Amino acid sequence: MPDDTVGADRAKDAVSEHSSGFPDALNRLCPICGSSDATDVFCDANIDAASLNSYAFASRKLPEYMHHRLILCPDCDLVYANPAPRIEALASAYEEAAYDSGEEAEFAARTYGAYTRKVAATLPDNCGAIDIGCGDGVFLEKLLDLGFDGVSGIEPSIAPILAAKPRIKPLIRQGLFSAAEFEPSSAILITCFQTIEHVYDPLQLCVDAHGLLKEGGALFLIGHNRDALSAKLLKTRSPIFDIEHLQLFSAASFRRLLTEAGYKSVRVFPIFNRYPLHYLVKLFPIPAANKIALLNGIKRLRAGYLPVTLALGNLGAVGYK
Numbered sequence: 001m002p003d004d005t006v007g008a009d010r011a012k013d014a015v016s017e018h019s020s021g022f023p024d025a026l027n028r029l030c031p032i033c034g035s036s037d038a039t040d041v042f043c044d045a046n047i048d049a050a051s052l053n054s055y056a057f058a059s060r061k062l063p064e065y066m067h068h069r070l071i072l073c074p075d076c077d078l079v080y081a082n083p084a085p086r087i088e089a090l091a092s093a094y095e096e097a098a099y100d101s102g103e104e105a106e107f108a109a110r111t112y113g114a115y116t117r118k119v120a121a122t123l124p125d126n127c128g129a130i131d132i133g134c135g136d137g138v139f140l141e142k143l144l145d146l147g148f149d150g151v152s153g154i155e156p157s158i159a160p161i162l163a164a165k166p167r168i169k170p171l172i173r174q175g176l177f178s179a180a181e182f183e184p185s186s187a188i189l190i191t192c193f194q195t196i197e198h199v200y201d202p203l204q205l206c207v208d209a210h211g212l213l214k215e216g217g218a219l220f221l222i223g224h225n226r227d228a229l230s231a232k233l234l235k236t237r238s239p240i241f242d243i244e245h246l247q248l249f250s251a252a253s254f255r256r257l258l259t260e261a262g263y264k265s266v267r268v269f270p271i272f273n274r275y276p277l278h279y280l281v282k283l284f285p286i287p288a289a290n291k292i293a294l295l296n297g298i299k300r301l302r303a304g305y306l307p308v309t310l311a312l313g314n315l316g317a318v319g320y321k
């Protein structure tokens, strides 16, 4: 089957002999450094095709403890899915994904807004900002509040775009990120939060973003830290081991990603999140039936809505053009 997708030149064009819940999953080289050394199997696949419902591809949902077969790259420290579903399969899965995370998205956007304020202070101007994987556009509002103009967002799923506020919806383009849809050297800031794990070719995304940035502009990524204490304690029961995640970063591999893509002055740092208590309960590794009862219980009490600040195991990375 011909494959003209992004990054196909770096993927072995062979259907994998390893089990995968997706038809025609492809073997894949390391998506950062291109290493073909797949001898260090981080964990085998855990995919139950029958329970792959439409919520599996919505962000901030009940985790289902399913994940692809993961390889640890000996060269760049990335953990990546191999085999991985074809990009066409991902595009349609995300397009149709259900959506029910408005409140949590607002809490996350506040956290990201506080960090973005610091990044914005290092930029030469505030003209042109793109948020890749913008969901319902709640962070686009933060960018406007921070004084950016020429703000736009990209989101592959239709449901969150339909939920966007009327003044934000026209700023969102539906689809996978494609640099061809933007003017080269036109943005001063590109943000990509909790999305870089989901894309088929994270290096290509960073290279494309570099082409869209003006001199002195920045790419700001936030993702999960696979070296975080929570990930180490919970192992594959951690919510970061997720069917949606095609790669998992550490500080070293996040730095390598931006350096490899041509960014300068790269900084990697922990992110402290602020979330309501009931959201944290949702992420807890307990059986779904108990969890729903617990969630309903604490939501009835006001305590469920108390904001809690803690390091959930997220990393930020900023690089400059």
Ligand SMILES: [Zn+2]
Pocket: 030, 031, 032, 033, 034, 035, 073, 074, 075, 076, 077, 078
């Ligand atoms: Zn690698």
